[in-house]
Amino acid sequence: MAVAVSGLSKTFGTTRALVDVHLSVGWGETLAVLGHNGAGKSTLLRVIASLVRPDAGTVAVGGFERAKDAAAARSIVGYVAHQPLLYDDLTAAENLAFFARLYGVRDARARIAEVLDDLGASAWADRRVRGLSNGMQKRVAIARALLHRPSVLLLDEPETGLDVDGLAMLDRLVRTVTDGGAAVVMTTHGMERGLSLADRIAVLAEGRVALSGRTAEVTPADVRAMLTRQYQVAP
Amino acid sequence: MSTYLRAAMAIYWKDVTVEARTKETVFGVLVFALIVTFIFKFTFDPAPRVVALIGPGIAWVAYIFAGIVGMGRTFVLERDRGTLEALLLAPVPREAIYLGKLAGAFTLMIVVEAAMLPVFVVLHDLSFLSLPFAATAVLATVGLAAVGTLFSAIAVQTRARELLLPLLFLPVTLPVIIAAVSSTSLLLEGGGWREVGEWLRLMLAFDIAFLVLSSWAFESVLEE
Amino acid sequence: MATAETTRAPAKMGLVQPALLLVGAAFLLADLYLIFAYVPTERVMGIVQRLFYFHVPTVWVGFLAFFIVFVSSIAYLVKRTDVWDRRAYVAGEVGMLFLTVAMVTGAIWAKPVWGTWWVWDAKLTTTFVLWLIYIGYLMVRAYAPDRQRGARWAAIVGIVGFVDVPIVYYAAELWRSLHPELVTGPFAETGSLESSMRATLYFSTLTFMLLFVYLFRERTAQRANEQALDELRARLG
Numbered sequence: 001m002a003v004a005v006s007g008l009s010k011t012f013g014t015t016r017a018l019v020d021v022h023l024s025v026g027w028g029e030t031l032a033v034l035g036h037n038g039a040g041k042s043t044l045l046r047v048i049a050s051l052v053r054p055d056a057g058t059v060a061v062g063g064f065e066r067a068k069d070a071a072a073a074r075s076i077v078g079y080v081a082h083q084p085l086l087y088d089d090l091t092a093a094e095n096l097a098f099f100a101r102l103y104g105v106r107d108a109r110a111r112i113a114e115v116l117d118d119l120g121a122s123a124w125a126d127r128r129v130r131g132l133s134n135g136m137q138k139r140v141a142i143a144r145a146l147l148h149r150p151s152v153l154l155l156d157e158p159e160t161g162l163d164v165d166g167l168a169m170l171d172r173l174v175r176t177v178t179d180g181g182a183a184v185v186m187t188t189h190g191m192e193r194g195l196s197l198a199d200r201i202a203v204l205a206e207g208r209v210a211l212s213g214r215t216a217e218v219t220p221a222d223v224r225a226m227l228t229r230q231y232q233v234a235p
Numbered sequence: 236m237s238t239y240l241r242a243a244m245a246i247y248w249k250d251v252t253v254e255a256r257t258k259e260t261v262f263g264v265l266v267f268a269l270i271v272t273f274i275f276k277f278t279f280d281p282a283p284r285v286v287a288l289i290g291p292g293i294a295w296v297a298y299i300f301a302g303i304v305g306m307g308r309t310f311v312l313e314r315d316r317g318t319l320e321a322l323l324l325a326p327v328p329r330e331a332i333y334l335g336k337l338a339g340a341f342t343l344m345i346v347v348e349a350a351m352l353p354v355f356v357v358l359h360d361l362s363f364l365s366l367p368f369a370a371t372a373v374l375a376t377v378g379l380a381a382v383g384t385l386f387s388a389i390a391v392q393t394r395a396r397e398l399l400l401p402l403l404f405l406p407v408t409l410p411v412i413i414a415a416v417s418s419t420s421l422l423l424e425g426g427g428w429r430e431v432g433e434w435l436r437l438m439l440a441f442d443i444a445f446l447v448l449s450s451w452a453f454e455s456v457l458e459e
Numbered sequence: 460m461a462t463a464e465t466t467r468a469p470a471k472m473g474l475v476q477p478a479l480l481l482v483g484a485a486f487l488l489a490d491l492y493l494i495f496a497y498v499p500t501e502r503v504m505g506i507v508q509r510l511f512y513f514h515v516p517t518v519w520v521g522f523l524a525f526f527i528v529f530v531s532s533i534a535y536l537v538k539r540t541d542v543w544d545r546r547a548y549v550a551g552e553v554g555m556l557f558l559t560v561a562m563v564t565g566a567i568w569a570k571p572v573w574g575t576w577w578v579w580d581a582k583l584t585t586t587f588v589l590w591l592i593y594i595g596y597l598m599v600r601a602y603a604p605d606r607q608r609g610a611r612w613a614a615i616v617g618i619v620g621f622v623d624v625p626i627v628y629y630a631a632e633l634w635r636s637l638h639p640e641l642v643t644g645p646f647a648e649t650g651s652l653e654s655s656m657r658a659t660l661y662f663s664t665l666t667f668m669l670l671f672v673y674l675f676r677e678r679t680a681q682r683a684n685e686q687a688l689d690e691l692r693a694r695l696g
Contacts (some may be wrong), residue, residue, distance in 0.1 A: 075326035083317035
């Protein structure tokens with residue numbers, strides 16, 4: 001399993017962000033996580049990315065358990081967050097060079113040129129991030145996540161800020177990554193895109209998995225019904 | 236080079252590059268230190284004879300207040316743009332992030348300190364320059380930056396950033412403050428290595444204790 | 460952590476707390492008798508010296524409390540179980556109370572004896588700095604965005620603060636040797652105590668220790684209930 005999540009719970013103060021979540025994603029698969037704002041989608045990705053320590057449950061990425069082998073798990077995960085996670089006063093290429101050093105990427109210069117090219121961002125490699133539009137920043141952010149050839153790619157609402165070209169590129173990218181055997185977990189608001197792009201789908205409501213299955217077996221109506229599901233308080 | 240040092244160096248170098256380009260923090264902190272020194276001049280108007288007595292205190296208070304402002308910014312940029320998460324995502328030991336950030340804070344403070352020396356000569360006719368003073372300054376700054384980096388990582392995540400840092404920082408660093416001021420006073424009175432040796436040893440002990448402790452504790456500061 | 464405890468029943472104290480309360484009350488009465496009736500008045504300092512039997516025990520118990528904060532904080536960071544956080548927090552809270560009493564009684568005692576409320580000798584400086592650090596300890600929780608982070612940060616402050624204490628003491632001691640014009644000497648020279656005074660001091664310490672244990676147990680139980688309530692509230696949404 002590329003990602004195995006079991007019995008995951010997380011409470012922030014008095015807000016239950018995740019409640020007993022079980023999910024798994026195989027190699028070469030794409031999982032789309034749907035849900036309303038505040039349903040726990042981002043928290044789920046952040047736990048998988050080991051940014052958030054869960055209160056209960058286990059997360060394993062590529063067989064590495066977060067609790068035991070965090071560094072190994074981190075080294076195979078690429079993560080695209082809402083924010084671009086780039087330094088405004090460094091150029092796109094300098095940002096990537098910095099992260100290449102943190103990830104110990106070999107032959108960094110060539111690799112940076114390669115990912116920038118993949119994302120159609122070569123033209124502004126030497127411009128400071130501050131001067132780039134949101135869409136451009138997003139592309140560089142995705143380049144940052146791909147830099148170390150992650151085998152698990154986490155995308156948190158990657159559509160945000162991308163134009164039509166960008167979206168097409170994103171879809172191509174997800175397919176290329178999974179064709180190469182890596183797994184993708186993405187959160188999205190776009191149900192149709194999620195259903196067409198992903199192999200598996202999971203719907204979160206109030207921090208619980210309301211629905212999960214293969215996209216082939218799930219209809220948009222099922223998803224819609226689950227999105228608004230309310231949970232009773234467990235006795 | 237180990238992963239640990241490579242990561243720490245990368246973070247340090249990144250911070251220095253950003254600061255060298257924007258010069259936001261270093262200028263602000265310098266001007267702040269200058270203002271504090273200048274205000275002391277008018278609140279005390281010390282006679283030349285008194286200056287030798289209270290000069291070291293004024294210098295260190297101005298420097299430490301400016302340092303609090305500067306160190307408070309160590310994580311502000313990372314926090315506001317979310318890049319702290321990018322550091323946490325990387326497969327690097329959390330201690331390396333601490334060390335890299337600490338080195339940045341140390342450099343900033345030493346630069347400010349060096350720039351303040353001539354200011355002191357002009358405003359108070361007081362020159363601290365000597366080798367034992369350099370040792371005092373470096374040892375004190377390591378201790379201040381070690382504690383400041385740890386606490387500013389906490390403070391930046393709270394609602395009361397500016398308030399919490401001095402509240403946590405000043406009581407804990409009191410030994411360093413006492414040592415730095417005492418050592419500087421002794422040097423001004425004509426003392427040398429022998430007179431300030433005890434104070435230097437005290438600061439060294441403080442530095443080692445808090446470098447080790449803060450490295451260990453840093454992971455617990457950052458995780459969510 | 461949180462979810463593992465969701466089904467926890469309210470903490471039960473059994474008979475230990477009432478028993479502690481009774482024994483503590485009896486000790487307190489006996490202690491008051493010893494301090495105000497039994498023990499002879501000190502010749503030089505006079506009646507005010509009786510504050511000594513409040514001051515010294517509260518200092519000792521205050522420092523002991525912060526040792527508990529230190530140990531519990533390490534245990535919390537290693538094990539991450541709420542119970543250690545509760546122990547650390549309550550010890551900090553109650554320790555703060557004892558240390559405040561100690562400083563107030565110390566100042567009242569110092570005024571007639573030394574002619575000043577406060578002197579910056581090593582013991583007083585250390586006590587005062589410890590007091591400040593633990594204000595920070597309690598405040599960092601209040602400012603934290605959620606309870607878990609507050610608990611972790613407080614633990615760090617608790618550990619850092621405790622390690623700082625001997626260094627502060629040494630620095631203050633060294634500083635005093637540079638400023639000899641100050642009044643020196645600790646608050647009390649316990650070495651020259653008469654046997655009845657010594658006995659009263661020890662008895663008083665025991666009494667305050669009992670008081671501490673009672674308050675500590677009461678507050679930890681209370682806090683456990685508070686947290687159980689918070690979790691229930693979270694589940695109800």
